[in-house]
Amino acid sequence: MDIFKEEKxxxxxxxxxxxxxxLMLPCY
Incomplete structure (x- = not known):
């Protein structure tokens, strides 16, 4: 399950x- 944790x-x-x-899109 360690691999799964890394993927997550x-x-x-x-x-x-x-x-x-x-979030940064509206700034432009």
Whole structure:
């Protein structure tokens, strides 16, 4: 299950990046 945990962490990082881009979009 350790591999699954790593995958989830990586996935959350990708989601955070995407959300940050969405937040910064209105600034432009």
């Amino acid at each position: 962490k990586r996935f959350m990082m990708e989601v955070n990046k995407f959300l940050l881009q969405l």
